[in-house]
Amino acid sequence: EPNKSVNPDEVVAIGAAIQAGVLGGEVKDVLLLDVTPLTLGIETLGGVATPIIDRNTTIPTKRSQVFSTAADNQTQVEIHIVQGERPMAQDNKSLGRFILDGIPPAPRGVPQIEVTFDIDASGLLSVTAKDKATGREQSIKITGSTGLKKEEVEEMTKQAELHAEEDAKKKDLTEAKNAADALIFTAEKSLKDAGDKVKEEDKKGIGELIKQLREEAGKDDKSAIESKTRELSDALQKIGSQMYGSTGSPQGQGTEGQSDAGTEDVKEKGSKNKKDEEKPEEGEVVN
Numbered sequence: 001e002p003n004k005s006v007n008p009d010e011v012v013a014i015g016a017a018i019q020a021g022v023l024g025g026e027v028k029d030v031l032l033l034d035v036t037p038l039t040l041g042i043e044t045l046g047g048v049a050t051p052i053i054d055r056n057t058t059i060p061t062k063r064s065q066v067f068s069t070a071a072d073n074q075t076q077v078e079i080h081i082v083q084g085e086r087p088m089a090q091d092n093k094s095l096g097r098f099i100l101d102g103i104p105p106a107p108r109g110v111p112q113i114e115v116t117f118d119i120d121a122s123g124l125l126s127v128t129a130k131d132k133a134t135g136r137e138q139s140i141k142i143t144g145s146t147g148l149k150k151e152e153v154e155e156m157t158k159q160a161e162l163h164a165e166e167d168a169k170k171k172d173l174t175e176a177k178n179a180a181d182a183l184i185f186t187a188e189k190s191l192k193d194a195g196d197k198v199k200e201e202d203k204k205g206i207g208e209l210i211k212q213l214r215e216e217a218g219k220d221d222k223s224a225i226e227s228k229t230r231e232l233s234d235a236l237q238k239i240g241s242q243m244y245g246s247t248g249s250p251q252g253q254g255t256e257g258q259s260d261a262g263t264e265d266v267k268e269k270g271s272k273n274k275k276d277e278e279k280p281e282e283g284e285v286v287n
Helices: 008-024 150-162 164-197 200-217 222-247
Strands: 040-044 048-053 061-069 077-083 093-100 113-119 125-131 137-142 281-285
Touching: 048 061, 048 113, 048 164, 077 125, 077 137, 093 125, 093 137, 150 164, 164 200, 164 222, 200 222
Parallel strands: 061 281
Antiparallel strands: 040 048, 040 077, 061 113, 077 093, 113 125, 125 137
């Protein structure tokens, strides 16, 4: 015998009435989930705003990403928290800064700095930076990150839309410069490690290409930077073949320590396997 104590028509009607009451502001005892009005992130190499928590994420929420250093023997990093939808940090709202120091000296890209954004139900944002090698950490608490006025959110979103094209060009140029810088670092390290396995004339050729790329990276011609980056990359592949040929490495055999400098490789915590999680993004957090 079906239970007829609940009238389906009444349930639908009551639900519609509650929804109308919520929209009209008359019903208070209904849980409404708050969201982040704008993207939250940090400034990384070249002034790029790297997102940590995307806009419209339901709170409370917690997100972590692993970054690394931009220079050899860098013992501290500045964490600059920004809010907004534009790709460059300077064009967004600055929420705060703090320094994580005491990082053991190491080559660029080696230290692992875990940055965590934690927003509680009241909208309080806590940002923590932790050196995974030493456990040393610093943090900052920011109030009001989710309490922006509707007009502020609309204006910042509007500005992002208005400047979308020029912002994209600016970000692309910055990423080209970052890739060039990372390749120069890899090339100089490769020459140093090569020793007598590479012909002297090839070393000189690489050195000249490094010089040319460094000069172009100091300018604002994206196409020229990318062209010189490809030239240097191709030359490095050739001397790489020489090096492995001289050591008798079997063709097709995998090698360890291959560089992926200049590629976007931020891993959100828990999104990949353990091996991938431990791989920081090289040259991201700046001093």
